[in-house]
Amino acid sequence: MSYPFLKGHGTENDFVVLPDPDGTVHGDLSTERVRALCDRRAGLGADGVLRAVRRAEGWFMDYRNADGSVSEMCGNGVRVFARYLHDHQGEPFPMRIETRDGVKVLDLAGDELTADMGTPVVLGETTVSVDGRSWAAQHVSMGNPHAVAFVDDLADAGTLREAPDHDPSVYPDGVNVEFVVRRGEHHVAMRVHERGAGETRSCGTGACAVAVAAALADGAPRGTAYRVDVLGGTLTIVWTDDDRILMTGPAVLVADGVTDL
Numbered sequence: 001m002s003y004p005f006l007k008g009h010g011t012e013n014d015f016v017v018l019p020d021p022d023g024t025v026h027g028d029l030s031t032e033r034v035r036a037l038c039d040r041r042a043g044l045g046a047d048g049v050l051r052a053v054r055r056a057e058g059w060f061m062d063y064r065n066a067d068g069s070v071s072e073m074c075g076n077g078v079r080v081f082a083r084y085l086h087d088h089q090g091e092p093f094p095m096r097i098e099t100r101d102g103v104k105v106l107d108l109a110g111d112e113l114t115a116d117m118g119t120p121v122v123l124g125e126t127t128v129s130v131d132g133r134s135w136a137a138q139h140v141s142m143g144n145p146h147a148v149a150f151v152d153d154l155a156d157a158g159t160l161r162e163a164p165d166h167d168p169s170v171y172p173d174g175v176n177v178e179f180v181v182r183r184g185e186h187h188v189a190m191r192v193h194e195r196g197a198g199e200t201r202s203c204g205t206g207a208c209a210v211a212v213a214a215a216l217a218d219g220a221p222r223g224t225a226y227r228v229d230v231l232g233g234t235l236t237i238v239w240t241d242d243d244r245i246l247m248t249g250p251a252v253l254v255a256d257g258v259t260d261l
């Protein structure tokens with residue numbers, strides 16, 4: 001079966017977009033197809049898949065990690081998804097996008113996009129470990145689970161080829177782990193190991209969780225803008241007075257075509 005696809009990225013967190021307005025192209029998208037599409041040697045290559053399904057109230061973002069697993073939310077993905085809906089489906093900004101973590105509102109911010117990511121949930125301290133070294137980490141939910149660990153040097157996290165060890169009673173469904181260093185006032189840099197994808201060049205929900213953990217540690221007033229550098233670029237995160245996280249960053253489409261993967 002041949003079907004259309006697009007390829008895009010947000011701060012080099014890359015995605016295959018699968019248009020499936022009526023849900024008739026992919027039906028129940030299989031794990032095997034997601035893995036084949038995301039394969040960087042035999043497929044198109046991506047950290048995840050964004051299936052676009054039309055709903056009565058708008059569009060639903062069916063997000064899958066590269067290993068085929070489902071996640072509640074993807075911050076870089078939702079910006080790429082909005083770019084696709086605007087450029088290829090004629091949807092105007094601001095736009096509402098349904099996700100497994102509820103409705104997100106996306107708007108233009110110059111060349112970039114801002115996503116209202118909703119209210120973060122801070123769930124306390126936990127521990128993560130790599131190669132026998134352990135760090136205290138802040139457990140933050142952005143709809144999906146994150147463990148944010150401040151380290152002295154981003155190289156301390158090693159290769160991140162394997163998932164960091166974590167407490168399975170805290171994260172029964174796995175976790176995204178961010179390692180963070182300070183770069184200046186309200187300015188941090190991070191690396192991430194994503195659940196279901198391995199080390200990626202960026203994670204939008206991860207950057208939001210990092211900004212929340214940094215703002216709490218700094219006692220920063222609401223409304224403070226945090227610059228979060230990722231391997232693939234920079235995201236700007238604001239925790240607003242009304243307890244919402246606004247994430248601003250790029251979203252670009254780089255290719256489209258037809259595949260039978």
Ligand SMILES: N[C@@H](CCC[C@H](N)C(=O)O)C(=O)O
Nearest residue numbers: 071074075076144203204205
């Ligand atoms: N890259 C995403 C997060 C994708 C989902 C994550 N791997 C999970 O399993 O929760 C982002 O930009 O937020």
